[in-house]
Amino acid sequence: MRGDRKLFDGLSFRVTAGQALAVEGANGAGKTSLLRMIAGFLAPAAGRIVLKSAEGESAEAEERGKSIGWLGHQDGLKPQLTVREQLDFFAHLHGRKADANALERVGLARQAELPCRYLSAGQRRRLALARLLVSERPVWLLDEPFAALDTAGQGLIAQLMARHCGHGGIIIAATHDPLGLGNESLKL
Amino acid sequence: MSPAFLNPFGTLLLRDLKLAARSGGGAALALSFFALVATLVPLGVGADLKLLARVAGGILWVAAVLSALLSLDRLFQGDFEDGSLEVIALSPLALEMTALAKIMAHWLSTGLPLTLLSPVLALLFNLDVAPTVTLFLSLLIGTPAVSAVGAIGASLTLSLKRGGLILPLIILPLLAPAVIFGAGAVRLVLDGMGSGSALGLLAAFSFGAVLLSPFAAAASVRLNLGG
Numbered sequence: 001m002r003g004d005r006k007l008f009d010g011l012s013f014r015v016t017a018g019q020a021l022a023v024e025g026a027n028g029a030g031k032t033s034l035l036r037m038i039a040g041f042l043a044p045a046a047g048r049i050v051l052k053s054a055e056g057e058s059a060e061a062e063e064r065g066k067s068i069g070w071l072g073h074q075d076g077l078k079p080q081l082t083v084r085e086q087l088d089f090f091a092h093l094h095g096r097k098a099d100a101n102a103l104e105r106v107g108l109a110r111q112a113e114l115p116c117r118y119l120s121a122g123q124r125r126r127l128a129l130a131r132l133l134v135s136e137r138p139v140w141l142l143d144e145p146f147a148a149l150d151t152a153g154q155g156l157i158a159q160l161m162a163r164h165c166g167h168g169g170i171i172i173a174a175t176h177d178p179l180g181l182g183n184e185s186l187k188l
Numbered sequence: 189m190s191p192a193f194l195n196p197f198g199t200l201l202l203r204d205l206k207l208a209a210r211s212g213g214g215a216a217l218a219l220s221f222f223a224l225v226a227t228l229v230p231l232g233v234g235a236d237l238k239l240l241a242r243v244a245g246g247i248l249w250v251a252a253v254l255s256a257l258l259s260l261d262r263l264f265q266g267d268f269e270d271g272s273l274e275v276i277a278l279s280p281l282a283l284e285m286t287a288l289a290k291i292m293a294h295w296l297s298t299g300l301p302l303t304l305l306s307p308v309l310a311l312l313f314n315l316d317v318a319p320t321v322t323l324f325l326s327l328l329i330g331t332p333a334v335s336a337v338g339a340i341g342a343s344l345t346l347s348l349k350r351g352g353l354i355l356p357l358i359i360l361p362l363l364a365p366a367v368i369f370g371a372g373a374v375r376l377v378l379d380g381m382g383s384g385s386a387l388g389l390l391a392a393f394s395f396g397a398v399l400l401s402p403f404a405a406a407a408s409v410r411l412n413l414g415g
Binding site for chain 1: 194195196199200203206207210211266269270271272274275276277278279280281413414
């Protein structure tokens with residue numbers, strides 16, 4: 001629901017390990033709201049969202065959240081911090097040591113000591129992607145992952161997504177662009 | 189230089205302290221405001237040294253609360269606007285602990301510096317050593333409550349446009365006990381009595397605020413993330 005308006009109903013889908021799902025639809029169709037529901041920020045008016053893993057089944061939003069890597073509309077970066085400080089923060093926040101290769105993998109190794117305020121929109125998006133790599137969460141929820149990225153950046157994210165699915169991860173992405181992963185799609 | 193490997197709570201606390209130091213608008217602004225108010229009041233009241241000493245506790249406590257308010261509206265706002273709060277909410281750190289880390293960071297970057305400056309400003313009010321020490325102690329005990337109660341207000345006004353304007357209206361009435369006990373402790377010493385009871389009540393209020401406010405703030409942040 002958005003206010004009194006019903007965004008969607010009768011929605012039923014399953015994404016298994018190693019799969020990617022593209023959530024498609026017009027602006028305002030509820031793509032972001034669906035991702036926010038899966039992440040546990042929003043509660044569905046009816047129905048339930050279940051995450052099954054080797055440890056068991058969880059329908060609780062907070063439990064589910066512990067398996068989710070989130071890339072929203074905003075990149076979640078602080079202009080006052082350097083690229084490396086920002087990535088270290090994300091890694092330590094998830095109880096992990098910083099991955100020295102993560103910046104290299106997103107093509108930002110040369111900008112490591114640069115404050116985030118000097119990054120372009122595309123570079124900020126790449127750093128947000130590096131955050132997903134260091135958090136090592138099995139389920140990636142991506143809201144418009146290709147936004148602000150140039151062709152090389154789009155190729156990079158496609159490569160990272162393919163690698164994530166290849167390692168048994170799950171990707172659910174709200175997007176207007178094809179994911180290029182031979183994925184299923186859900187039209188809202 | 190990358191920081192040492194920390195737990196999520198320490199990581200968030202350290203990051204917020206770093207941001208406060210680099211933003212320049214937090215402690216420096218609060219300290220400047222505190223010093224300006226404390227300088228202007230004696231100029232307005234005049235050279236009646238006894239009167240200045242009598243009003244010192246109240247004036248300096250109110251000035252400290254208002255100074256701390258200047259940076260309180262950004263407690264969650266910055267993270268909410270740039271998407272960091274969503275990432276933090278999905279981290280292993282519970283939102284209650286997130287709120288506590290932010291309260292601690294605010295106190296360390298604002299409340300503590302205000303407390304450390306207070307003995308210098310007490311000179312402008314002709315306060316003797318004993319009431320100055322009491323003022324210092326009362327601020328040391330009471331300013332954590334300002335950050336804690338402020339966190340509730342900051343989380344309630346998170347998704348409001350110009351929420352910073354509403355924030356004082358929400359939290360100033362809730363901080364009345366801290367001002368009453370804090371200023372009261374100084375007045376008791378000026379009257380030649382012990383300040384233990386007032387400081388004790390202030391400590392109880394502060395402890396309760398720090399203990400309970402993370403839960404209230406976390407609940408409010410959760411609601412705002414859903415909206």
